[in-house]
Amino acid sequence: MDLGLRDQNILLTGGSGMLGAAAARLLAAEGARLALLGRDASRLEPLATELRTLGAPSVAIVQGDLAQAASTDAAVEQAAAALGPLDGLVAAAGAAQGGLFWEIDDAAWQRHLEAKLFGTIRVLRAVAPRMVARRAGRIVLIVGNSAKYPEPRMIPGAVANSALLAIVRGLAEELGPHGVVINALNPGPVRSSRWDAQMRAIAEREGGTAAEAESRFLAKAALRRIATPEEVAAHVAFLASPRAAHMTGTSVTIDGGTVKTP
Numbered sequence: 001m002d003l004g005l006r007d008q009n010i011l012l013t014g015g016s017g018m019l020g021a022a023a024a025r026l027l028a029a030e031g032a033r034l035a036l037l038g039r040d041a042s043r044l045e046p047l048a049t050e051l052r053t054l055g056a057p058s059v060a061i062v063q064g065d066l067a068q069a070a071s072t073d074a075a076v077e078q079a080a081a082a083l084g085p086l087d088g089l090v091a092a093a094g095a096a097q098g099g100l101f102w103e104i105d106d107a108a109w110q111r112h113l114e115a116k117l118f119g120t121i122r123v124l125r126a127v128a129p130r131m132v133a134r135r136a137g138r139i140v141l142i143v144g145n146s147a148k149y150p151e152p153r154m155i156p157g158a159v160a161n162s163a164l165l166a167i168v169r170g171l172a173e174e175l176g177p178h179g180v181v182i183n184a185l186n187p188g189p190v191r192s193s194r195w196d197a198q199m200r201a202i203a204e205r206e207g208g209t210a211a212e213a214e215s216r217f218l219a220k221a222a223l224r225r226i227a228t229p230e231e232v233a234a235h236v237a238f239l240a241s242p243r244a245a246h247m248t249g250t251s252v253t254i255d256g257g258t259v260k261t262p
């Protein structure tokens, strides 16, 4: 199936991260024109070079810090100047750390929420009116299944994620009459060095090996395995494509069957 992404102008945040980079690779392979928004342009250069070889007709890097509204606004403006009007936004920036709830102080909570929740709010605020003015656009937020399945040591991330799902549902109503759609993707954990470190930390805390800690976790997932970044990227590409034009205000969970609610 042709997703219809060729020459679509897509702004992507989090391109220097694992899931953002995987999504960018697939979007590039599908022929999308991309603007990569990140705090440090030098961290995005290698990816931009790779995306050009994968087939992206245009790749721009825009420097922006989602922790600051003015910087975010300027980066979105720069992306639109480089690509032309934005057809899509993929928000893959932000990751929260965990910890024991009563040991996470106010400053840590603010840090946790700043990157993901407020960063996403800022980029939405900058992009949405542009799409409304053109009466077209598709927005994909990478959220996380912790919105519906909060792990006790990852509560700040879960709070950010459930707030983002509320934004998706509410904003869909606002954007829908203008032809703009917004959806969330809720991955469970994805294979990475960070995941491996998390399993080692759990093993240290609870006893046993990292592999045993992972098995205990995977026993909760119907598929008994965690996702690859490419599996998550496939869903991002679909939701960012014109093929998903009649879908809005919802979330797609890709967690191997961990969250059991329909």
Ligand SMILES: NC(=O)c1ccc[n+]([C@@H]2O[C@H](COP(=O)([O-])OP(=O)(O)OC[C@H]3O[C@@H](n4cnc5c(N)ncnc54)[C@H](OP(=O)(O)O)[C@@H]3O)[C@@H](O)[C@H]2O)c1
Pocket: 013, 014, 015, 016, 017, 018, 019, 020, 037, 038, 039, 040, 043, 064, 065, 066, 067, 092, 093, 094, 095, 096, 115, 116, 119, 142, 143, 144, 145, 157, 186, 187, 188, 189, 190, 191, 192
């Ligand atoms: N990995 C998973 O297992 C998993 C599962 C479910 C949901 N998620 C969610 O998916 C998203 C991506 O996850 P990931 O694993 O790819 O994370 P990651 O590898 O840690 O990447 C995070 C990205 O966010 C960017 N970022 C952070 N703060 C920023 C800011 N102030 N301004 C601009 N960019 C900022 C980072 O850019 P810099 O290069 O500037 O640091 C980086 O590109 C996160 O929101 C995460 O919560 C991940």
